[in-house]
Amino acid sequence: MVQKVKSYNENLQKELLKGWEDFVHYGKEDESVRPVVLQSWKRCLAQRTDPFIDEIARILTPEEFALVEARKEKLIRIARPFINLLYQYVAGTGFVIFLSDEQGVVLLLTGDEEILRINRKINLMEGAIWTEQEAGTNAVGTAIIEQRPMQIVGGEHFCTIHHGITCSGSPIFGVDGELEGVINMSANSENVHPHTLGMVVASAKAIENQLKIEKAMEEISNANIILNSTLESVPQGILNVSVRGEINQLNNRARKLLLIKEENVIGMLLKDTIPCMVNVAKSVQKGLADTMEVTCEDGDAMENLNITIHPYYNNRKEYEGSILIVQKRERVFDLVNKITGAQAEFSFKSIIGKNENFMKAKEIAATAATSNSTVLLLGESGTGKELFAQAIHNASKKKGPFIAVNCSAIPRSLIESELFGYEAGSFTGANRNGRPGKFERAQHGTIFLDEIGDMPLDLQAILLRVLQEKEIVRVGGYRPIPIDARVIAATNQDLVNRVKEGAFREDLFFRLNVITVNIPPLRERKDDIPLLVGALLPQVTKNSQKNITSISTGAMRALKAYDWPGNVRELENVLERSVLLAEGNQLSVNDLPKNVLDLTHQIEERTTKVITLQEAEKMAISHALEQKKSIVDASTALGISRSTLYRKMKEYGLDQMEM
Structure with a gap:
């Protein structure tokens, strides 16, 4: 499997490099090149970006970078823990993660030390400018222009120095929709997973959400009041529980759902304070991320709850405790039902x-x-x-x-x-x-x-x-x-x-x-067939990408003559099959399936020829056996018992028919 993925990446890289060479050397626009990449190449060409540079064209002076840092202090402070958390997921796999401002200046940079050392040789460091003009087509510079997440793979980069890497960048927008910066992950193309861009986008969204929270927090002087207000504003119950299982914080919604009567439970053990949370406390102490069902009871009061456990860690990757989200089970069912x-x-x-x-x-x-x-x-x-x-x-x-x-x-x-x-x-x-x-x-x-x-x-x-x-x-x-x-x-x-x-x-x-x-069967309401055909035919025609605009009088007569053992579902299937086989713009008799036409002919013969009761009975039984999936269904449709049906089948020589 690894060999197959490697081969795929090699083939993709060859294809991308060919498209790049055709453009850079011959001015040819290869169809295999994504339009967004091609537009970026054209911008680079217009800006006279050198595709063969050995390092990033420009690094800010310390004085210039200090001014940028001061201006983006809030973004740096908020983004730092998210970038550190993101790095924890990819540590040791060759990734470089960095944050830039809205002008492409690198503000934060982290990654494996050896990879960082290699990148410093090409001037990838804090203060480097990562715009298209300075660094060619890349996830940061192109995301700034496109204002959307970008993943630039190997040969899609305009500058050859980046042809061995894949970078994934996502813009970060402020509270009012303005571009605040870009978060980016880069690594050798063979190390990049399809989900890498998704991780970057999720981190960008998390930073955006935190920016919104920060703006609200700036309006309140007391940080503890802010936190309590935030906790109380959410519809779920929230608890912060330490690694030892002690309750650090909780909101009133959690108190209500967990039927807590004690006034002050901060510092108390979860398992002792809330009996229904004993198993939850065990998962918290083990640092497990989990979702559990609990039922809390206090006298006549009872709550069926879902508890979601989210462990959290400090900067040293040490487990600190868990955030518990408490919801009524019905709210969880609502979400599941919407998804399904x-x-x-x-x-x-x-x-x-x-x-x-x-x-x-x-x-x-x-x-x-x-x-x-x-x-x-x-x-x-x-x-x-x-x-x-x-x-x-x-x-x-x-x-x-x-x-x-x-x-x-x-x-x-x-x-x-x-x-x-x-x-x-x-x-x-x-x-x-x-x-x-x-x-x-x-x-x-x-x-x-x-x-x-x-x-x-x-x-x-x-x-x-x-x-x-x-x-x-x-x-x-x-x-x-x-x-x-x-x-x-x-x-x-x-x-x-x-x-x-x-x-x-x-x-x-x-x-x-x-x-x-x-609900009457279709054979008992054949006067509705034209209405049903009128409603079903356009839908069937659209699904089959045909241009059937009408149905002939003969075809409609045949549909109304047929007995429809499969009812409306069978009618829809017949129309779908007939539309697929039709050659003109009108559905004709010849487009209908043989079983519909055969029964139509039989019915027409019955109207012109008198048959015996035995012949009619045999015909009815034969038709029921053909259309129904079992003896039980056939006898029910005929309105006779199974024993009578077996006897009639033997009498008319129909007992050998396969069911």
Whole structure:
């Protein structure tokens, strides 16, 4: 792997050097050169920067540099600890880190001593000017002009003296958006990681944030009051804990969340003062960066919290203690849900259809949205059950997330922990701090249980208890966790028959079946097909980069004649396939798939030819077996029992068909 990376770097360097040579020697603009680099080269050429210089062109005199230092005192003071911290991450790897002002003058310089010694030979030192005019294309000078982070690799530098290095620079902006300076990391190109620029940008942002804090601090005379004000202004609880586990400082938010009653806890041991923080105290004493779940209790009061531990070190790299950030677990779930996209996108306006029965289903669903009752969505696969669930959520008063769970897609061994979470050490391979389940993540929102008919019986009993008690217990745990989440369930199965067969609990069925929404299949609302095609076709056309503007009368007739066992989902797939195969601007009959046309022809034949009941029954069974994934689904679609279906299959010679 190392050899491959090295080979890649060598090839990249050769390509960059070729582009540089073409430009410098022949005035040729190579397409492989990045536009931003090419523009920088042109500026260097216009400024008559010498690409073959042996050292930085200009170093400030001590008097000149003293004036710059005095002017940038605040930036130097604020940036120094961040630069030292950044160096701690890369010490011994050949990096040089430095800070410049807005005019490219190097203010601070640190790095491995041997590397610093080598760089001093080319006048890279405090007081050196690192602009494009003085040093050619480089991350500092180019970032000053471009006003954005830059990474200049090897041969992208205008001056040959820098062709062996890669430099990564990020501008630092002041409170009012003015350029304050640039932070830069440089090393031999082979030592630079793709994340190097990200580290530099993060440090620049940290310095910018500190500049903002400094401006606020200048307005207050007492530093302790400032610190307390800052701590009290954040929504999280904050504690500063020493390496021995003593509480150095905390804000009132931390007191409230951790249920601390003592007036003065400064200097007291964390584990003795706050019993729920015993394990946190152990991690603090070990200097571990960690995130832990704790539950603090005091009489009837209880808080479920997430504690994030951030160790900090002095300039000698000695561990000094940790900053603890205390948040309610629900706030953490909100962040996770935003990152994972646990949101409902569709509203009732997004659900297309004017069929009478379909509109009735939408009306019932809209009425259900105004209550907090459990909703059961019934409909075949592809009818849009999740769209209805999202629309109900968005039309409700629930402000929390929308969490969708496909009960048939989760392995039997994992579904309980997925739904209800698990405590630390519950089973091998589990997160050592435990993990919340879908119900906890859906707090103050909606949890959508799709394919509820496939849920195992033992878990049905647990789900029933959750619906009744409004609380869950994690796997491996004992403590009930209150749940405020609206439940919407959905299935394509006949739950009444499932109850009769003993595959679904009757008490759970009654608990779920508070408000039922029957979503009709597409074959029962074919009058909506033109509307659906009108909405889906532009989207499908755009995704396939085709220019289909219309659909022929014959093709629309065929679509309306087909029975759509896969419903709207199948219609969308058929349109996507047909658009990909279409040659003109109009979707024609010949573009439709064979199965749609075959069934259309059969239907047309039925209208002109009288067939026997046996022939019709055989045709219906054959079609159901072809379209459905199992005997259970086929019998449900036909409205007959499995035993009857098996008997009919044998009678018509269909028992050899593969399911």
